[in-house]
Amino acid sequence: MISALSRGISRFVPRRADYSALPRSWRRDVLAGLTVGVVALPLALAFGISSGVGAAAGLITAIVAGLVAAVFGGSHVQVSGPTGAMAVVLAPIVAQHGVGSIALVTVLAGVIVVVAGIAGLGRAVTFIPWPVIEGFTLGIAAIIFLQQVPAAFGVTAEAGQRTLPAAYGVVAQVVGNGDWSSAAKTVGVVAFVALVMIRLPRLHPGIPASLIAVIAATLLVTAFGLSLATIGELPSQLPGPVLPEVDLGALRTLVGAAVAIAALSAIESLLSARVAATMSPTGPYDPDRELLGQGLASVASGVFGGMPATGAIARTAVNVRAGALTRVSAIVHSLVLLAVVYLATGPVSAIPLSALAGVLMVTSFRMISAATVRQIIRSTRSDALTFVVTATVTVCFDLIEAVEIGIVVAAVFAIRSVARRSSVVREELPGPHRPGDERIALLRLDGAMFFAAAERISAAIVDAEHPHVAVVIIRMSQLGMLDATGAHTLSEITRQLEARGITVIIKGVQPEHRDLLANVGVFDSLRHHNHLMDTLDEAIAHARSHVAA
Structure with missing residues (x-):
């Protein structure tokens, strides 16, 4: 019994085999880590701002959670940090409970994900149908784009308002008033960033287009003396760990939010790890260990003042394409961002919010595969309906409810199909x-x-x-x-x-x-x-x- 327990625990403990390829791949891992760190910087800042927690929290999450998940996770090439889906979930929580609640919610969600990993629930993601996954992704992309509409027009959206009505209200306000004097500046910055991000990769796919676009936009705004909202002051060092205060009254109201965040973190991380396993020659991933690593990453992030973390599909894909073979690349990515905190917070704080809005708008479009959408729509009516329902519920109502409803719709059609064949x-x-x-x-x-x-x-x-x-x-x-x-x-x-x-x-x-x-x-x-x-x-x-x- 003791030996069986020992074997069970050893599955989750970092081991030397995690770095077996390092002697022959360390140069590629370091280079991949540098590349991902450069790509992750504007995204971490942008997702922190769009979630309502702040740019500093996004940066801290990418550093702390990225490091912990790299060491304890079940994938050799997964890169973790703040993501668009998590920002979408956090925004209404911040509006309802305040920024102070995020540390407690983050730690709670992390503990839930750790328990799920130890309980062996990592394989559950295989029960989510493909149309549900793609519908969820499409919905998330739409929300990320809509969330940036206020920043793109230089307007502050009303706190707590749903994404779709808020975006419509901003557009109606700007168009109705006809005052484009301030909106033209921010829209111009967004258009410039989008143009650079679209055109630069055509010259060479390895160019960090998002970072170059943000730097160029910041320099232009400064050179022309444009008065635009910026990121503002960032910490010049990593804050010390502080356990969140536990108020039983607040705890009861936040448990539901923590469960939703934990579910999203588990789903997104496992999906990202599964995609990485198909792209990378490093072999399969351990889904239960991946959940444990992501849960510990969120706990550590909450303790240091960050936000919940998940595996990031876009950054993981960049990591794989850059040649990463071991966890060292994700560790280097965190160290690069840590160097930014200690050496470059001054220049980073001057980045216009509209530039980050442009980065996220382009990112949202890149999350959508037109070929995949066509394949699903042309497959079967039941799969097409499942896809559309999941995407619609994601945009109009709730992310976790969208996955649940999508699975139910897919299950009903599957049962109907099996029954017809009987x-x-x-x-x-x-x-x-x-x-x-x-x-x-x-x-x-x-x-x-x-x-x-x-x-x-x-x-x-x-x-x-x-x-x-x-x-x-x-x-x-x-x-x-x-x-x-x-x-x-x-x-x-x-x-x-x-x-x-x-x-x-x-x-x-x-x-x-x-x-x-x-x-x-x-x-x-x-x-x-x-x-x-x-x-x-x-x-x-x-x-x-x-x-x-």
Whole structure:
């Protein structure tokens, strides 16, 4: 028992094998870490601001959470930090409970994710259908874009207002007033940043376009003396760790928010790690260890004054494309951002908010794959509807509810499809016809007999249009799925037929169905225990003996 417990714990502990490729890959890892750090800087600042927690919190999260997740996580190339999806979830929490609540929510959510990892829930993400994932991503991209509309027009949105009405209100206000004097400046900065980010990668894909666009926009704003809102003062050193104060009253109100954040953190991190595993030659990832690492990362981030962290798909993709093979690249990425805190907070604080808004707007478009959207829309009507419903609920209501509703919609369509493929087929008896064979009904159950198909199958078996039938043989060798409802229905069918004087013979019960049928009482409902057969020839011979009698 002790050895089993030891093996279980060792799964989650960092080990030397995590860095086995380092002797031959350290140069590539360091270079990849530098590249990701440069790319992550404007995104960390932007997501911190858009969440309402602040640019400093975004930067701290990228440093602390990125380092902890790199060491303890289950992926060799995952890069963690603040993300757009998390910023979307945090914004209403900040508006409702204040910035002071974020530290407690972050630690709570981290603890929940740690428990999920230890409990082995990492594989649960495989149950989320592809249309739900893509619909969720599309919804997140739309929200990120809409969140930046106020900053793009140089207007402050009303706190606590939903994203879509807030964006519409800002546009209506600017257009209605017709005062473009201030809005033109911020819109111009956004357009400049977007143009640089779109054009530069065409020259060379390795160019950190977002960072260059932000630097160029900041220099232009300073050179022309434009008075625009900027990031403002940032800490010149990493703050010390402080445990958040626990107020029982506040704790009760924040538990729901922490659960939602934990769910999002787990889903996004596992999806990102799964994508990274398909892109990188480093092999598979450990989903349970990944949850543990992400949970510890959020706990550490909350203690240092940051926000919840998740695996970041965009930064992870940059890391893989830059040649990363070990966790050293993600560690270097955090060290690069740490150097910015100690050496470059002055220049960073002068970055215009509209420049970061431009970065996020372009990023939101890059999150959407037009080819993927076309593939889903053209696949099946049920998958297309699941995709549209998930995206719509994400934008208009709530992110976690969107995933839940999307899974439910997909499950309903999947159950409906399986139920439609389930059927009862009446077969002819093999071999030459014998007198009395017309009084034997040979019925084959195909597909699945479960709660969604049981009643329809029952109606097909209990066929009142053939009153001359004396024996019914039910073939179950082709039955793929059976649940308690299906077994109970089969028991009721047998009792009904036997009550009408019709002998029921069950043939070909599969081993995995035998215990369920016995426990529900199907075998007890047969007239005789010999009416449970293994072969078709045996079942037909016994049925003919009944007819002859």
